[in-house]
Amino acid sequence: MSALREAPDxxxxxxALTVEAPVGRPTGQWGMFLFVATxxxxxxxxxASYFYVRFSHGGDWPPDGISDPKLLKPAIxxxxxxxxxGPMIVADHAIRHGRPxxxxxxxxxxxxxxxxxxxxxxxxxxxxLKEFTPQTDSYGSLFYVITxxxxxxxxxxxxxxxxxxxxxxxxxxxxxxxxxxRMVSIYWxxxxxVWIAIVASLYLAPHLRG
Amino acid sequence: xxxxxxxxAPALERAKARVSGKWPERSGLRGFxxxxxxxxxxxxxxxxxxxxxxxxxLDALVLRTQLARPEESLVSSQxxxxxxxxxxxxxxxxxxxxxxxxxxxxxxPLMLGTRDMAFPRLNAFGYWVFVSAGIVMFGxxxxxxxxxxxxxxxVPLTGPTYSPKANMDVYxxxxxxxxxxxxxxxxxxxxxxxxxxxxxxSLARVPxxxxxxxxxxxxxxFALPPLNTANLMLFADRRFGTHFFDPGHGGDAVLWQHLFxxxxxxxxxxxxxxxxxxxxxxxxxxxxxxxxxxxxxxLATIATGIISFGVWVHHMFAVGLPQLSxxxxxxxxxxxxxxxxxxMFSWVxxxxxxxxxxxxxxxWAMGFVVAxxxxxxxxxxxxxxxxxxxxxxxxxxxxxxxxxxxxxxxxPMIAGLxxxxxxFTGRLTxxxxxxxxxxxxxxxxxxxxxPMHIQGLLGMPRRVYTYPGGNGWGIWGLVSTLxxxxxxxxxxxxxxxxxxxxRRGAPAPDDPxxxxxxxxxxxxxxxxxxxxxxxxxxxxHPMWDERSRASFAEGAEDDDRVxxxxxxxxxxxxxxxxxxxxxxxxxxxxxxxxxxAALLVGVLAVLLGWYWxxxxxxxxxxxxxxxxxxxxQPPAKALSEPVAHPEEVS
Numbered sequence: 001m002s003a004l005r006e007a008p009d010x011x012x013x014x015x016a017l018t019v020e021a022p023v024g025r026p027t028g029q030w031g032m033f034l035f036v037a038t039x040x041x042x043x044x045x046x047x048a049s050y051f052y053v054r055f056s057h058g059g060d061w062p063p064d065g066i067s068d069p070k071l072l073k074p075a076i077x078x079x080x081x082x083x084x085x086g087p088m089i090v091a092d093h094a095i096r097h098g099r100p101x102x103x104x105x106x107x108x109x110x111x112x113x114x115x116x117x118x119x120x121x122x123x124x125x126x127x128x129l130k131e132f133t134p135q136t137d138s139y140g141s142l143f144y145v146i147t148x149x150x151x152x153x154x155x156x157x158x159x160x161x162x163x164x165x166x167x168x169x170x171x172x173x174x175x176x177x178x179x180x181x182r183m184v185s186i187y188w189x190x191x192x193x194v195w196i197a198i199v200a201s202l203y204l205a206p207h208l209r210g
Numbered sequence: 211x212x213x214x215x216x217x218x219a220p221a222l223e224r225a226k227a228r229v230s231g232k233w234p235e236r237s238g239l240r241g242f243x244x245x246x247x248x249x250x251x252x253x254x255x256x257x258x259x260x261x262x263x264x265x266x267x268l269d270a271l272v273l274r275t276q277l278a279r280p281e282e283s284l285v286s287s288q289x290x291x292x293x294x295x296x297x298x299x300x301x302x303x304x305x306x307x308x309x310x311x312x313x314x315x316x317x318x319p320l321m322l323g324t325r326d327m328a329f330p331r332l333n334a335f336g337y338w339v340f341v342s343a344g345i346v347m348f349g350x351x352x353x354x355x356x357x358x359x360x361x362x363x364x365v366p367l368t369g370p371t372y373s374p375k376a377n378m379d380v381y382x383x384x385x386x387x388x389x390x391x392x393x394x395x396x397x398x399x400x401x402x403x404x405x406x407x408x409x410x411x412s413l414a415r416v417p418x419x420x421x422x423x424x425x426x427x428x429x430x431x432f433a434l435p436p437l438n439t440a441n442l443m444l445f446a447d448r449r450f451g452t453h454f455f456d457p458g459h460g461g462d463a464v465l466w467q468h469l470f471x472x473x474x475x476x477x478x479x480x481x482x483x484x485x486x487x488x489x490x491x492x493x494x495x496x497x498x499x500x501x502x503x504x505x506x507x508x509l510a511t512i513a514t515g516i517i518s519f520g521v522w523v524h525h526m527f528a529v530g531l532p533q534l535s536x537x538x539x540x541x542x543x544x545x546x547x548x549x550x551x552x553x554m555f556s557w558v559x560x561x562x563x564x565x566x567x568x569x570x571x572x573x574w575a576m577g578f579v580v581a582x583x584x585x586x587x588x589x590x591x592x593x594x595x596x597x598x599x600x601x602x603x604x605x606x607x608x609x610x611x612x613x614x615x616x617x618x619x620x621x622p623m624i625a626g627l628x629x630x631x632x633x634f635t636g637r638l639t640x641x642x643x644x645x646x647x648x649x650x651x652x653x654x655x656x657x658x659x660x661p662m663h664i665q666g667l668l669g670m671p672r673r674v675y676t677y678p679g680g681n682g683w684g685i686w687g688l689v690s691t692l693x694x695x696x697x698x699x700x701x702x703x704x705x706x707x708x709x710x711x712x713r714r715g716a717p718a719p720d721d722p723x724x725x726x727x728x729x730x731x732x733x734x735x736x737x738x739x740x741x742x743x744x745x746x747x748x749x750x751h752p753m754w755d756e757r758s759r760a761s762f763a764e765g766a767e768d769d770d771r772v773x774x775x776x777x778x779x780x781x782x783x784x785x786x787x788x789x790x791x792x793x794x795x796x797x798x799x800x801x802x803x804x805x806x807a808a809l810l811v812g813v814l815a816v817l818l819g820w821y822w823x824x825x826x827x828x829x830x831x832x833x834x835x836x837x838x839x840x841x842x843q844p845p846a847k848a849l850s851e852p853v854a855h856p857e858e859v860s
Contacts, residue, residue, distance in 0.1 A: 023790060024783040027328045027405050034397045034431055042435035045472075049439065049454070049465055056462050063460055134452050138460035141452035145443075163836055172841045180841065 032183040036190040039153070043194045046149065047201050050142045061206055062139045066132050073124045074203045077117050078195065081154075084113035085192050088161070088185040098175040100168060107165040110188065114158045121151050143202060150191070150198055157191045160184045221766035226742040228774035233325070233739035236798055244798040246330035247738060248315050251337050253634060255312030256627075258341055259305050265348060266300040269293050271698060274658070278691035280679035290675035291358040292351060292377070298361030299381070302477065303388055304344045306619050310484040311336075311395045313626055314423045316634060318399060320729035321417050323408025323747060325740050325779045326795050328401040329394075331802045331838055336394040338806030343388035346813060350380045357381035360673060362474065363444070365455040365466045370448045379448060379817055382441040387813045389434050396427035404784045408728065410747040410758075411787040417727045417750075418501060421508050422487025425515040429476050429483075432519065437473035440466055449819075464529060471522035479518040481615065483511060485622035486553055489575050492629050493557045495725045496572035497564030500751055502556045510549035510556075517546045527598045536595050543593035547586060554583065569723070570644030574625030577652045581617025585610055588663070603673070606666025612659040624651075624704060631711065632718030636735045639715060643707035651700030657693025661686035726751035731762060744771045744780050747787070805834030 054061050062068065091106035125144075134144040164184045167173065173181060235247065245251065273294055276284045285293065315333060319326055327333050350356045358377045359368035368378045403416065403424045443454040444466070453459035455466050494501045501507060523531065523539035557579065566572065588610040592598045601607065631639050666672075670683045677683055721730040730753050732740050743765040745758055752758035765771030773780060773792055781793045812827030 024405065024785075027401050027781065027793070030401045030404055031329060031397055034400060038393055038397075038431045038435055041432050042438060045436045045439040045469065049443070049469065052465055052468070053454075053460065053462055056464075057460050134446075134450065136459075138453045138456070138462075141443075141446065141454050141461070145446065145452070159832065163840075167841055172844070177841075180839075 026179050028179050028183050029186070032186050036186060040190060040194065043146075043150070043197065046142075046146045047197060050146060050201060053138050053142060057138070062132075064132075064137050064139070066136075066139060068206050069203045071203060071207075073120055074199050077120050077124075078199055080113050080117045080120070081192050081195050084110045084117070085189050087113075088188050092178075092182045092185045095168075095173050095178040095181050096175060100171070100173055103173065103181060104165065104168045107161050107168065111158055111161050111165070114154055114161070118151060118154055118158075121147065146198060146202060150194055153191050153194070157184075157188050160187060218763035218766045222742060222763060225766045225772045225774065229739050229742050229772060230737065232774060232777050233737075235738045241798070243803050244800045246326070246334045246796060246798055246802070248319050248327045248330065248333060249736060249738075251333050252312045252314070252316030254337055255308050255315060255340070256634075258337075258344070259309035259312060262300050262304040262344055262348070263309070266297050266305060267698065267701065269297045269300070271694060273297060274691040274694040276675065277677070277687050279688065280677055280684045282676055285675070287675040288358070292354075292356040294673065294675075295357045295360055295381075296348065296351060299357060299385075300344075300348065301615070302361060302481070303385065304340075304347065306481045306615070307392060308340055309623055310423070310426075310481070310619075311392075311399075313419075313488065313623075313630070314399055314484065315395075317630065317729055318402050318420060318423070319406070320633075320732055320736060320740055321420055321727050322403065322406060323411060323728045323741065323745050323752075324402075324406040325773075327398050328406055329398045331796050331799060332394050333398055335802035335806055336391040336398070338803050339391035339394070339809060340388065342806060342810040342813075343384055343391065346387065346810075346817075347380065347384040350377070350384075355380055357384070362470055363466075364470075365444065365447075365463045368444065369455055370451075373448075376817065379445065382445040382448075383813055383817055386438055386441050386445075387809070389438055390809070392430055393434055396430035399423050399427040400431075405781050406779055406793075407782050407787045408745050408747045408752075409780065409782055409787055409789045411782075413785055414505075415747055415750045415752075415787075418490035418504070418507055418511070419484070419487035419727075421511055422483045422490070425511050426480050426483045429480050429515050429518070433473045433476035433480065435473075436469045437477075440469035440473070443469075464526075467526050467529065468522070471525045472519070474525065475522040476515075476518045478611075478614070479514055482618045483514065485578075485619040486511070486550075488622040488626040488629075489557065489578055490553075491725075491727065492571050492575045492625055493560050494564075495629075495723050496567045496569060496575075497560045498567065498724075499560060499564035500726065500754075502559040502563060503552075504750060507553055507556045510552040513549040514546065517542065517549070521546050524593060524598065527595050528602045540593055540595050544590065547590050547593070550586060554579070570639065570641055570648070571625045571629035571723075573645060573648045574621055574628060577648060578617060578621040578625065581613055581621060581652075581655070585613030585615075585617050589614060601666055603671055604666040605662045605670045605672055608672050609659050609662035609666060612662070616655055616659070621652075627708065629723070630729070631708070632722045632734045633729055633732070634735060635712060635715075636718050636733075637711045637715030638718045638722060639707055639711040643703070643710065647700060647704040647707050649700075650703055651697060654693055654695075654697030654700045658690050658697050659693075661690045661693070665690075721753065726754050728752050731759075742766070742772065743768075744773065746771075799838075801834055801838045805831055805838065808834055 057063060087106040087109040091103045091110075094100070094102035094106065128143075132140045132143075134141045161184055164180055167180070235241065235250075236244065272285065273290070276282050276290060315327065347357070355376050357363070357380055359373060359381065363378060363381055366372055368381075403420050407416070443452070446452040447454055447456060447461075453461040455461045455463050457463060490501055490507060521539055521543045523535060524543040527536055527539075568576075588606070592601070592607070592610065627634075628639055628644055631637065665683050665686045668682050668686075670677060670681065677687075718734040720732065720734050722734075723730075728741075728745065728747070729736075731745065741762070743762050745752065745765065746761040748757040748761075749755045761771075769775070770780070770789065770792070775792070777795050777797050778792045779795055781790045782788055783790055808827050808830035812824045812831065815821070815824035815827055
């Protein structure tokens with residue numbers, strides 16, 4: 001084999017190693033980011049389909065005499081979900097700085113707020129189902145499937161936070177080993193952000209006449 | 211190894227003994243079900259994918275026989291619909307991508323200089339889900355319920371009104387099921403390539419094959435959701451009476467096409483990019499020089515991946531969309547061919563500037579160059595709206611995509627099999643056998659698919675179970691069918707060469723071809739731990755540079771390179787490959803298998819309409835995942851040690 005001329009070795013020379021470099025992310029975090037990316041794309045496709053059907057439909061939206069979505073419950077649900085992200089941020093910060101008890105107190109707050117969100121969603125469904133169902137027309141199909149899948153993701157997120165809470169109570173996390181709290185936190189914030197997109201698209205947008 | 215090993219030989223022996231003890235391989239049924247070793251899983255993917263290739267190929271022989279003459283009645287139209295739908299669906303979803311994922315699974319840790327994938331249990335899970343989904347999809351044929359609406363499943367034909375039987379339920383749920391495996395595999399490839407590279411392997415020193423599959427994996431992350439959305443909506447329309455695609459109730463049938471092709475076009479590059487990566491591994495080795503314009507090849511791979519998301523409407527030029535839309539997508543579809551052209555020029559330049567050794571892998575790679583260019587040329591023709599609107603839905607399309615898929619994916623896969631066969635199996639293949647296999651296959655392939663261009667230009671539509679005489683199509687149909695039999699012979703000979711090698715092939719050395727990348731440093735086949743010493747990489751061609759090769763022996767005394775304290779790999783930084791910490795990896799476990807089995811039960815229950823059973827299966831899956839992810843070890847028993855004492859992990 002001909003000896004190849006080697007470029008100056010920026011990475012492996014001793015000189016390079018004396019400079020401090022930022023430490024990268026753990027594998028689990030990258031895995032969670034990628035999982036969130038694919039799920040976010042799924043919601044983007046659902047919302048894109050919503051807008052596609054809306055604009056190819058023309059005419060009134062919501063169609064078929066369905067009333068514009070009321071905004072009070074969604075506003076409260078938004079507040080609940082946004083607030084619920086706070087305790088997760090505190091929980092993650094706490095475990096990294098060696099305060100596992102604070103972590104174990106914060107996560108149940110998230111769970112309670114999340115549960116309240118789901119209860120309100122169910123109450124909203126019971127009201128709306130009197131007026132239209134997923135089988136009424138494409139608007140109904142889109143509305144219930146989009147909000148329904150989001151609710152399912154909230155539920156899954158709550159299960160994840162609860163399991164993490166149990167692990168925290170059993171003393172599984174310390175300042176040296178706490179990756180899972182952040183991973184669950186990333187998922188929870190994702191669920192939050194998707195809700196904002198849904199509120200804007202399904203609830204606020206029909207009110208914008210133009 | 212190298213001459214320097216003689217002074218390090220005792221240390222190497224000691225290191226090897228310590229490391230092998232931490233990387234046992236269990237045999238028997240228990241080992242088969244519980245293994246998380248990337249090499250075993252990779253081989254499994256390849257064997258299973260090859261099996262689907264054979265099934266789907268036999269399927270195609272029936273199709274070709276039916277189409278040999280006008281007005282044949284070998285199969286009924288209903289059976290034909292199932293066979294041609296299964297042929298396309300199986301080839302694309304259950305053969306092409308899984309085969310390439312199999313290559314990736316086997317080769318990534320070896321090429322990157324590590325011992326396993328980032329998520330070994332997820333890897334095993336992905337395989338079990340793949341094989342289950344394949345059984346569901348192909349097994350449905352036995353019940354006469356195989357998908358029958360074409361691989362692309364257009365509504366309203368596949369909706370509840372016109373496809374009342376369960377065939378398209380199998381399609382939509384089957385693909386949703388498979389998508390879990392594909393996404394899991396993609397995430398695994400990306401994270402492995404980001405975090406587990408050998409020290410010194412900066413991004414600019416990552417092999418082109420790895421880049422190809424990583425770009426592919428990012429594409430999977432973003433391209434599968436539109437397909438999943440479409441399939442969920444289709445299933446809901448069919449099973450639960452929703453109206454996503456029903457124009458009578460405000461839905462839109464074209465929405466299916468947009469969602470499907472938003473996935474479908476990137477999917478063809480998902481198939482082709484790893485195959486191009488295989489070619490980029492073979493051509494430099496057999497030209498005895500590094501690949502020309504490495505940076506451009508990498509950028510071209512990335513550019514192809516990104517631009518491929520912006521061309522999907524070229525599958526819909528005849529649907530009646532606005533002129534402006536057609537103009538944009540026509541321009542984008544022309545542009546997407548440019549990066550692929552750059553890669554082609556890189557290979558040609560590498561060969562022109564090197565000394566070509568026309569061994570068997572290179573022969574197959576040359577076949578790829580010819581066939582893929584031909585397919586690419588007809589592809590560019592389709593980018594022109596006026597031409598497309600004349601030839602869409604004709605046999606010209608069938609000719610085009612078989613040239614790019616068979617030529618652009620199957621030929622590189624076979625080339626890759628011949629190239630890495632010594633590494634996968636520890637045996638060499640017969641040069642004469644491989645050469646015969648190539649010429650028979652290549653001739654059969656061209657004889658099968660070239661006449662289809664002519665049939666298409668003469669107006670023969672695609673997706674038909676028979677056709678009338680008197681149009682001049684029949685003679686080309688006959689030639690094509692005879693070609694398909696020759697192709698079948700060629701593929702059987704190819705299989706025969708591999709089987710013969712397994713039984714009587716000469717034992718292979720570590721590095722039979724004089725390759726440039728790290729997999730050639732491992733044994734043939736590799737030991738379970740791949741490398742006794744994690745190497746330090748100083749260039750893009752670690753096997754061709756002395757410093758990298760010397761690091762294998764020099765690292766024998768370094769605990770942070772031997773990593774024998776447990777079942778460990780080395781985690782390095784994303785951009786520069788700077789060592790970060792030791793990472794304890796999961797060992798063999800039945801949980802992925804059990805979780806995949808629960809998922810299969812759930813999928814079958816959904817298909818049968820037993821929703822409570824499906825809910826119970828979902829709970830079982832959740833328990834499985836919880837078990838898998840539960841932090842079993844107490845934190846006091848430090849699982850992973852930082853190396854080189856970096857700053858506190860924030």
